Amino acid sequence: MLRRVLYIDLNKGESFVEDRYDLFEEWLGGTGVATQLLLEECPAGIEPLSPEAPIIFSIGPLNALFPAMTKTVATFKSPLSGELGESYAGGRLAMAMRFAGHESIVIRGAADRPVYISIRDDDVQIKDARSIWGIPATVVGYILRDVETGVGRRSIIRIGPGGEMLVKYAGVVVDTYRHFGRLGLGAAFGSKKLKAIVISGTEDVEVPDPRRYREIYKGLYKTVVQTDAMEKYHDIGTPININVLNQLKGLPTRNFQESSFEGAEKISGEVLADDYLFRRVSCAHCPIGCIHIGMLKTSFSREHEYEIRKISYDFELIYALGSNLGVSSPEGVLELIEACERQGIDAISTGVVLAWATEALERGIITPEDALGVKLQWNDVNEYLKAIDNIVKKQNEFYSALAEGVEAASEKYGGGDFAMALGKNEVPGYHTGPASIFGLTVGVRHSHLDNAGYSIDQKAAKKNLSPEEMVDAIIKEDDSRGVYNSLVGCLFARGVYSTEKIIEALASVGIERTEEELEVLGRKIFDEKYRFKRREGFDPERARIPHRFYETISTMGMVDPETIETMMKIYRRRRGW
Numbered sequence: 001m002l003r004r005v006l007y008i009d010l011n012k013g014e015s016f017v018e019d020r021y022d023l024f025e026e027w028l029g030g031t032g033v034a035t036q037l038l039l040e041e042c043p044a045g046i047e048p049l050s051p052e053a054p055i056i057f058s059i060g061p062l063n064a065l066f067p068a069m070t071k072t073v074a075t076f077k078s079p080l081s082g083e084l085g086e087s088y089a090g091g092r093l094a095m096a097m098r099f100a101g102h103e104s105i106v107i108r109g110a111a112d113r114p115v116y117i118s119i120r121d122d123d124v125q126i127k128d129a130r131s132i133w134g135i136p137a138t139v140v141g142y143i144l145r146d147v148e149t150g151v152g153r154r155s156i157i158r159i160g161p162g163g164e165m166l167v168k169y170a171g172v173v174v175d176t177y178r179h180f181g182r183l184g185l186g187a188a189f190g191s192k193k194l195k196a197i198v199i200s201g202t203e204d205v206e207v208p209d210p211r212r213y214r215e216i217y218k219g220l221y222k223t224v225v226q227t228d229a230m231e232k233y234h235d236i237g238t239p240i241n242i243n244v245l246n247q248l249k250g251l252p253t254r255n256f257q258e259s260s261f262e263g264a265e266k267i268s269g270e271v272l273a274d275d276y277l278f279r280r281v282s283c284a285h286c287p288i289g290c291i292h293i294g295m296l297k298t299s300f301s302r303e304h305e306y307e308i309r310k311i312s313y314d315f316e317l318i319y320a321l322g323s324n325l326g327v328s329s330p331e332g333v334l335e336l337i338e339a340c341e342r343q344g345i346d347a348i349s350t351g352v353v354l355a356w357a358t359e360a361l362e363r364g365i366i367t368p369e370d371a372l373g374v375k376l377q378w379n380d381v382n383e384y385l386k387a388i389d390n391i392v393k394k395q396n397e398f399y400s401a402l403a404e405g406v407e408a409a410s411e412k413y414g415g416g417d418f419a420m421a422l423g424k425n426e427v428p429g430y431h432t433g434p435a436s437i438f439g440l441t442v443g444v445r446h447s448h449l450d451n452a453g454y455s456i457d458q459k460a461a462k463k464n465l466s467p468e469e470m471v472d473a474i475i476k477e478d479d480s481r482g483v484y485n486s487l488v489g490c491l492f493a494r495g496v497y498s499t500e501k502i503i504e505a506l507a508s509v510g511i512e513r514t515e516e517e518l519e520v521l522g523r524k525i526f527d528e529k530y531r532f533k534r535r536e537g538f539d540p541e542r543a544r545i546p547h548r549f550y551e552t553i554s555t556m557g558m559v560d561p562e563t564i565e566t567m568m569k570i571y572r573r574r575r576g577w
Contacts, residue, residue, distance in 0.1 A: 005037070006102040008117060008124060010192055011051065011109030015124040017102070024103065028511075029060030030488035031086065032525045033104055034075040035532065038084075041106060044535050048077040048085070048184070049166060049191035051110035057097065058105075060487040064098040064205060066217060066505055067224045068493035070283035072097065072174075073485060079168040079184035079191075080349070080405050081424040083536040084529055086445045087182050089157075090283035090291075090490060091175030093199065096155035100201030107192070116158075116196040120150055121203065129195040136160050137173040137344035140196055150200020158196035159186045160344025162392050166190050167403040169349035169426070173341065177281055177291050177312040181346045182447060183425060213508040220505065223496050225287050233290035233492050234280065238315035239269025241429075242323075248458070250432040250555040253323045254378055255355035256420055256548045259431045259555070263328025267318055276330055278310055283490070290492060296334045311338045319429025320351025325358070326378030339385055343392045349405065352426035353391070354384055356406045360415045370398040407544070417547040422446050423538070432457035433556025434563045435470045437549050441564075442540045442571060443478065444529040449491055451477035457556050467563060471570045482525035483518050541568060 003024035008015045020033075027033045034056050041054040055076045062069040072093045078085030097103065100121055107117075111126070114133035118125045132140055137160030144156050155175055162170035163186030170186030171179045180186075189195070207213040224230055232240055245251040246264035253261040265271065272294055280289035293310050300307035311334045321327060321336040340347040358376040360366045368375075372395060375383045387399075394400040401409040406426055410419035420427045422437070423446030430436045432454045439453025440446050448454055451474045460470060484494055487502070497505070499515050506513055513521075550559055 004102050005104040005106060006119070006124065007106045007108065008126075009108045010111045010115065010126065010194065013126050017122065020104070024061075027525070028483070028486040028521065029103060030058055030071075030486035031073045031075070031482060032486040032521065034058035034073050034086075035525060035528050037104060037106055038075040038077075039528065039532055041108070042077055042532075046077065048079040048082060049187060051192065053077045053188065053191075055107040055185070055188055055192070056104065057093075058488075059094045059097050059103055060489075061509055061511055062487045062489065062505055063094040064285055065207070065213075065509060066285075067221050068230075068286050068288065068490045068496065069487055070094055070286050070490050071485075071488040073488050074172075074180050074185050076185055076188045077536065079166070079187040081183060081446070081538075083533045083538040084444060085183040085185065085188070086529075087171075087180040087185050088449075088485070088488070089172070089174040089178045089180045090286075091155060091178035092284040093155040093157060093174055094488065095284040096150075096153060096199040096201060098201070098205060099153045099203050100199055101203045107194070110191060111193040114193045114195050116144070116194065116198065118148060119197065119199045121201050132195055133164060134161060136342040138176075138342050141173070141176055144196060144198055148198045148200070150198075153202070154198065154200035156196060156198050158344075159189045159194075160342060162343040162345035163187055163190040164195075165392055165394060165403070167345055167392055168405050168408075169346040169353075170344055171346045173344055177293065178283065179346075181348070183445060186344050207508065208510040209508060216501075216504050216508045220496060220501060221287070224493065229496050230288050230290075230492060234288050236269040236273050237290050237292045239272055239292070239313065239318055241315045242268045242318055243270065245430065245432075245555075246323075248432070248461070248555045249553060250430055250454070250457075251323055252319060252420075252427075252429055252431050254326045255324060255352075255359045255418055256431060256552050257359075259552055261323040261326075261328075263326075264323060266328050267322045267330055267333050269315070269318075272313060272330055276334070281312075286490065288492070294330075294334050296331060296338065298331075298335075309334075309338055311341065313337055316428055317347045320348045324351050324355045324429070325384060327381060327384075328379060329381070332379075332381035335381055336384060336388070339388045343388065345388075345392065346426075348428055349426040350388060350391075352420050353402050353406045353409065354387060356410065356415065356419050357387070357402060359418055360413060363415070365413055365415045366398060370396070372396060372399070416544070420546055420548060422545065423543060430454035431549070431552060431554045433460065433554045434467075434559050434567065435460065435474065437545065437559060438470070438564055438567045438571075439474050441543050441545065442474070442568075444526065444533070450481065457554070461555055467566045468570055471567050471574060475571070475574055479519070479522035479526050482522040482529075486521075486525065541572075
């Protein structure tokens with residue numbers, strides 16, 4: 001079986017394919033393979049936005065073959081954190097890569113003018129993108145779909161002005177409603193003058209034992225659609241967590257000054273589903289429909305009374321641009337989400353940056369002159385919209401600092417105690433307790449999706465867990481997700497894909513693995529990611545933890561810094577560091 005890696009050199013305008021069967025045999029696919037390719041391709045100490053810093057995409061052995069195996073992983077050196085950049089996106093990209101016959105794509109170098117890459121099977125072309133440079137991310141897809149072939153088996157990924165302007169938390173929009181959002185992949189695109197990638201293919205996917213494959217597929221499909229395992233993701237989606245976390249006092253509000261929001265009900269998943277939901281969309285080869293699209297109807301002009309905008313929303317976006325900014329209107333939240341979509345910047349980072357800036361202005365750390373007269377104050381949507389535009393345009397020294405991320409901005413102006421980033425990545429929407437804080441600090445990409453520390457806190461709130469038990473749970477999740485993210489599956493379906501089901505699914509496509517082998521692989525993948533992180537200067541024991549975490553009550557009560565220090569000692573011992 002061929003395991004094809006497509007290499008594209010933007011400097012030379014060339015591409016070639018290599019069979020890397022040995023790489024996939026050892027590391028399975030997805031994040032396991034992508035991490036190895038990053039270690040191979042990225043010189044130590046290189047600047048993240050230099051031409052020598054590569055971008056890598058990878059899929060796994062179950063993509064386009066089983067339900068909810070819908071993700072693609074991107075690895076790169078993060079412009080935001082300066083170390084491991086890793087992001088995941090759904091949509092049609094994994095399917096398109098599978099049908100094009102490429103399990104990984106490595107992009108080297110940088111173009112001397114704006115370009116986009118067109119991939120159709122083995123035909124790779126680097127095309128002029130000067131006419132679409134500067135166009136919003138929300139519009140580029142409409143343009144490219146009319147000039148590129150492959151409809152039905154095609155994925156279009158692209159950046160907006162935020163990526164072009166090298167905002168360090170710019171993302172990449174995937175097929176309109178999905179994203180490589182975290183850690184600045186959009187800026188990496190922009191540094192290479194790469195506006196977009198269009199991928200399509202005509203290849204069929206063959207399995208060695210069709211009968212066995214059908215049996216496993218039917219069982220997994222039945223679990224996905226005929227049980228309640230994923231029902232909540234279809235009905236209300238992740239925004240169901242707004243009310244849940246608010247009741248648990250775990251919903252960050254006004255830059256983590258509080259952990260519950262008086263306006264939570266107004267921007268809850270239930271209200272959005274009842275009053276604003278336009279449709280539900282699925283990633284390719286997923287029957288759930290967890291992508292919730294809201295309809296925002298706004299006044300446009302006298303000649304055209306209303307404009308209808310269709311905006312995808314989920315919990316993290318509602319937290320970052322809602323409760324964390326004190327915004328209590330659904331329309332306001334949707335407008336702010338749409339502004340981030342248009343500019344192609346990460347909504348979580350944007351919300352955290354704006355929350356810090358609002359508090360910094362309140363405290364006099366920055367001046368109205370710094371903000372160019374923008375009245376940054378809680379719940380003022382129009383002023384926040386102006387600030388987003390100023391950040392992307394880097395209108396002055398202050399907004400240029402905000403474009404570097406909240407940690408960089410606080411290093412320049414002060415206010416580090418309430419600059420809410422861990423591992424230099426702006427934090428997600430959970431103030432549940434020590435496991436969440438610690439999990440984000442040591443996680444490979446400083447994301448709640450690394451080890452679900454927030455979930456461990458919620459379990460600890462019901463059943464008292466010792467620091468040792470919380471650390472063991474974090475390590476187990478970190479390692480097991482290394483395997484799952486090598487498949488590459490949607491984490492919403494991780495309850496469906498037990499270790500036993502993963503082994504059966506792999507066997508049905510000709511890959512034999514034991515439970516012990518998968519456990520060892522998960523640990524190895526984690527260690528390899530940390531090899532890259534340490535090589536690029538990350539030390540978890542020296543990571544900055546904002547003091548605000550210790551000032552605001554969480555789901556688990558007030559968090560003691562000594563608890564985090566104790567967990568770090570236990571973690572080091574468990575990891576053998």
